[in-house]
Amino acid sequence: MPRPYSSALRLKDRSPEPGRIYLITTVTDHRRPIFSDFTLGRLVVNQLKHAHDEGIVQSIAWVVMPDHCHWLVELRHKTMGEVMCRVKSRSSRSINETTRSSERVWQKGYYDRALRKEDDLKATARYLINTPIRAQLTSRIGDYPLWDACWV
Template sequence: MPELKHAHRLRTGRYSESGQIYLLTAVLLNREPLFRDFYNGRLVVDAFRTAEREEFATSLGWVVMPDHFHWLIELQNTQLPKLMARTKSRIAVTLNRSVGRQGPVWQHGYHDRAIRKEEDLQAVARYIVANPLRAGLVETVGNYPLWDAIWL
């Protein structure tokens, strides 16, 4: 599979720190647009909320695109690999059950970027939720149903 070719590089230098803010991105296998369906996309939102209830992360902003998600979080009481493994697994199991499919849902790995203290978190959140605009999916962010940010 071509998407596995550089997956090992995603783990190089990965460091988890409780209280640190991260921008996380995960992509569906072969970029299949499973989240184009609103109800499938809501499964991602439910997984984000579960991570909050488990006190693994505080969601600051997110957007669920047709074939990936971006999630701005403050990490709590866990490590990034555990948070992402649980979140991606929860989504995959629920999605497969919901649509009657089997097999892998996600590309291996994920991308993470620690946000520096001096970065403007609101600007990062605005950039995240504007993804549907840049992708040409909607003309205004308010017309896209699968996003949220604590500042907006």
């Protein structure tokens, strides 16, 4: 089944710059709403936090939606490809162990956008964490369980 905009997916690393801030989006396979199950969404959150705790990224903000994840990070000691491979493979393993399945969790690749110096970091983070409100999953961000930002 062809995926819309799949040509825009990052399939190869273009040497993102350490110290630069990126907005990353990754999507579940066939846009299945896997993370409607809070427990499975928390498994992704655990891997985002693990990457931060390992020091390979400085996590600024993230939101896990039912069928995708947005993550605002400062890249540190690994390439973007290494970071995303680690997060996606570890979260897939945890999810499949929990659900006792072997289904593919993530779509291949990911989208990323480097923030420019003139981009407002806090405005970008606010926009990201308000995704559940725009998607009408909640009316207050505090009621949505799968998000965080370093300023909170």
